[in-house]
Amino acid sequence: MGKPVIYIDGQEGTTGLQIDKRLGSRDDIELLRIREDKRKDLEERRRLINEADLVFLCLPDAAAAEAVSLIENPNTRVIDASTAHRTAPGWVYGFPELYKDPEQTIGTARFVANPGCHATGFLATVAPLIQMRILHPDYPLTCYSLTGYSGGGKKMIAQYEGEEKPEELYAPRTYGTTLKHKHLAEMQKISGLEAPPVFCPIVDDYEKGMATTVMLHNRYLKGQPTARELSLILAAYYAKQPVVRVAPYTQQPQFLASNVLAGSDGLEITVSGHERQSILTARFDNLGKGASGAAVQNMNLMLGFAPTAGLSL
Template structure:
């Protein structure tokens, strides 16, 4: 019997990307609501309760509403919105955090898919905190460069308009209040005592992300060199399929944010010297940063190979 899948918010960027990754799979049955009934609560409720797994690709308020409509206790949910990433009763959907995290996802009925910027930050930071290298009270800073697809349909239309403003051809800093919506999960999942100072940047390319943390080695436990930090991260992720760490010194003189566009892979690149270290997470904001991660979590929840439909 095929697993029944419903995507609530199937017309959005993430919903379409999930459909692209699973639409041709023979082990799944996709339940498709009529286009003119996508906003009909009773019709949505019917589909939400008929599925084995529901993907929520909605604004936060819509995701909260969708969960309230689910009465069937057997329905499992993967929420791609921000609504439940720090909520009690929800499992954070980043399996590479630990063996225990992967097992929690496997057994969970409510999984919150990570935010794109948060994915890179957590991949670089959480292991260093867990291993005791990065103190929990470290005053951490981070910047994250993303393609414009991360802004959804409106931003995509803005950047692809043939009469667009000339300024869109250059990088744009945003989240200038330093209260970006991904910060709560960035702090909670890494275990930091205080939120990082985080600055996102959007640029004139479609997809791909490079998120970077910067460290003073003298403030780290044991005062490791950048190469030693790299070795520690390599050891942490050595058994992972989708997350890897490049050998120290093998990276080129430049890091291009769209290098892993179209994949579900995330690569950490450690640069620096004896005194300072940078760790950059390179991945696709629509892949490992959104829909690819959601499909990976679904595969785990179904007991399948994590890479099914993602290679």
């Protein structure tokens, strides 16, 4: 059998470029590339999509849905990095660490939806606690998530890195104030919550890195675990996972820098607090485990490679 053939539809976008960077030096795959003058040519895209064993969709939602409609080859498999299919029937949600057997669940899937960056941080802490019935699905959760500007795509990157940057861009900016952020649907469905969390995303003047934090009153959790006990519970849950780790409770830093894992494809959870209250913070690179690194991890599972092949951990 020859090398798997991979095509990135939308390879010039932020996520597509990062996937290409992770795959470009690998000799265990064949990477198809579209000519610059053909990037918007529907028939050329159709040809490449159907020549590929696996296609990454790094496109806006409507374009991603259109790309799926172009598939005629029954053997072509898809990883969609857009929001379009994250809660859609027939699609597997691409967060390997949330499955008992990711090699079976994701590895055998034809259509995989890559998680959103904020959703990744939220689900990393909340989903296991709901799975273990420590956190009840009707808990009224709140979450805030600090991110670097690269998650906003090329337009936002240009604003932050331009020579005439407005003064307001030097400070953290809360957004999504209508409380209808596009990641909320997957945050609720994949976690198993009965209602979406009150979610506050914040973008700041640094390139990449995220810190997504959930705050809990321990008395409303099953067994009323302390912060230390929650740390141990999550550490046990992720004990055999190479991409996600839990920092020892004894090493709680005074400050949690949101860019500490910039350039990494890993994710680290820190549990802080005391007997009565806890904060659970997931830190990772919004372009790594929050996007392109996660997509490559899913590709590895789907094609039978080592899960961490091509990743920086």
